[in-house]
Amino acid sequence: MRIAGYEFAEGVRFQPGAEKDAKLVGEHLEMLRQRYKGELTPEDVLDDARHDNSPLHSFFEWNDGAAAEQYRLQQARGLIRSVVAIYVSEDKPAVRHRAYVHIREPSAPHYRESSHAMSLTKTRKLVLQQAWRELQAWRQRYRDLKEFAELFDVIDEVEKHLKPPRKH
Template sequence: MKIAGFEFAEGSRFQAGANTDANLVGRHIEMLREKFKGELTPQDILDDARHDNSPLHSFFEWNDGAAAEQYRLQQARGLIRAVVAVYTREDEGKPAVRTKAYVHINEPSAPHYREASHAMSQAKTRKLVLQRAWRELQAWRQRYKDLKEFSELFDVIDECERHLPKSSH
């Protein structure tokens, strides 16, 4: 098959409207992939983007202080996502339950993290968490839609969707 064009993935920070040309970026990355005989690494992208005339240059923060701060924020997000809470059960003999301790609440005015069980106990934040989970599931499905090995799983997802309240997805 031949690539007909390029787009930015839905939900990516590079979506349309950010003065970016996904086709230009995709063609350039494809050129780099071919240059490196089919094997492309993030280092290849970064090395190319260092040049002011690269179409990839504007996608990177070149101020070292600002880039360091962005990297540290990304590390902080990763740390928050990595923490798992272990809940003991009231019923004797039942094993402890491990679950993600914090969930991201993407409120437009103030995105933040909340303790998972608290977020799920509040109608507004529960809806936001479920909507995000549904979008992530749909994105995963879109990414792997051509793998017939998952067709039965896709049927289960379709069945689940029929049982979800319309506002949850």
């Protein structure tokens, strides 16, 4: 099997216009992989991207102050996503759930307490849309693994009976 081309995965966010660079980036990453005997590491990619003439250079923030702030924001996102709330009630055993869910409102993406987000029609729809996109992306990523064929069949069956949440 050979690679026929490259594109960026659905939902990735780069600077405007970067989508046209997918072919160049893919080819360059493949060249690096071959250079390093079939293995590609983030360190190899970053080392190459440091050079101004690398096609990967513009995908990185080279201002150390801005990069540090972006990294800290990524750490903050990870921290928010890592918190699990333990919900209790008198008549049921304790239940563990993610405390916060990401709400991808175009004008103001943010996190909201999970049960509150799921109790509101608008935010529930946004969360379900994102969950469905992630399930479809996961399925696409692992579509060639025969070990998951039965699971894919279940997803197909669910899709027939459940109208998946979609954007309008």
